[in-house]
Amino acid sequence: MDVARSKVSEAGTPVACRSCQARHGVVCGALSSSQLRELGRHSLRRKVDAGSEIVAQASESSFYSNIMRGVVKLCKVMPDGRQQIVGLQFAPDFVGRPFVRESTLSAEAATDAEICVVPRNLLDRMISETRELQRSLHDQALKELDAAREWMLTLGRRTAEEKVASLLHLIATHAEPQTATSTAFDLPLSRADIADFLGLTIETVSRQLTRLRKEGVIRIENIRHIVVPGMDELEKKISA
């Protein structure tokens, strides 16, 4: 994947993590080879099914994860059941909050995914030891902060149609290789998830999707597969 590669090479030596046979950028890119060996011995690659929780809201977790494949959604739920997805994470993002055990949100696999699970205290120690790693995690936090604020604009000020277009654009942007003119991708989210991400209801999401289809901005090949013939048409719908 594109993102992964650039992230790693930007961070330093692209060495594979033992347990993952992979270079997961945010964590591994910043580590020395001896640290990588140690990490490899103690970390674990794990497949998770869509829908399963990686971190539970308001619980303590003694593990961090690094996403190797798939999409993870970050959710907040209110006591009465209202729910808001506050972020999507893609490979090779890091999941977890260094030095803080309690989480105020839950992380759940949106699609089938593979993650690399790392013991919390081991990685915490490495963070305090290696400036590069701290810097790397700091960078991801700032990236997430930008994304969150961008999404606040979407939630607070955009119309339903603009919201749905924004979501499609976000996914398209993070999706796999695309031709220059048209883009095709699988939606990693159900209609219900999309609604929870956009602050809408599933009915409205559905209606706006068919609206965009009728306007020719997208084609809906099947329930989960979308084709965007012209990305600029889609961007026009976002008006930003």
Add this chain to the structure above:
Amino acid sequence: MDVARSKVSEAGTPVACRSCQARHGVVCGALSSSQLRELGRHSLRRKVDAGSEIVAQASESSFYSNIMRGVVKLCKVMPDGRQQIVGLQFAPDFVGRPFVRESTLSAEAATDAEICVVPRNLLDRMISETRELQRSLHDQALKELDAAREWMLTLGRRTAEEKVASLLHLIATHAEPQTATSTAFDLPLSRADIADFLGLTIETVSRQLTRLRKEGVIRIENIRHIVVPGMDELEKKISA
């Protein structure tokens, strides 16, 4: 101020910055005394009026700021003029994005304020040199990220009344000393700002404020001054 004091003592030696005759926590708390001297020589304490811009959206800035007094709002505007406030910052928060010159949002004084202005390249150097400072900024970024996500829930899933109550609660929480039972504070934001922060219109904000007043949850002493007789009543309105 409470926040300032706790922040500084938590971060280390509470030494005053020369130019500020103050300990501004996020930056200074993490520096050695020789670094503080250097910072003091090159930084500048400045008063800014309500409404004036500290950082302009989509522009380059060669300064960072540290808020000494007052409230700063972070705004995003769309080409068509729709606006969303994506965060409020209080003393002693740090304003600016290390190592990144372009900003995707503007920072504007919401009230009259005092800030300590620091040259970008000097502080960037200190960040790369001192782990404590990086850690401190990393912590602030994570705190802002949590706040942003909490607010996404408010924007996406709460009703107008809940939104207004959430805002009052946020301000009350960051406001000056309060008695155990009741809390009083000045609103740092105009009705228009509140609307832009909550994703509502000024009319709706006004109506919900008078609603909360009629319900006895708040008293509106004058346009900018609010009294909350019982904080638990207010919290009940947020339903979270």
Add this chain to the structure above:
DNA sequence: CCGGACAGTTGATCTGGATCAAATCGCAGG
């Protein structure tokens, strides 16, 4: 091949907040 359970779509109606339109307030300047 059938039934039942979800996930998604579509239609009809309702409503919370937006929009449009006056008041009113508050205050700075003359």
Add this chain to the structure above:
DNA sequence: CCTGCGATTTGATCCAGATCAACTGTCCGG
């Protein structure tokens, strides 16, 4: 004290999106 102007409140109406209610796949187990 009067005048004007921007900020706020209040009222009347409208409408985007929610809610309620069928209906249509689609997939899976028998």
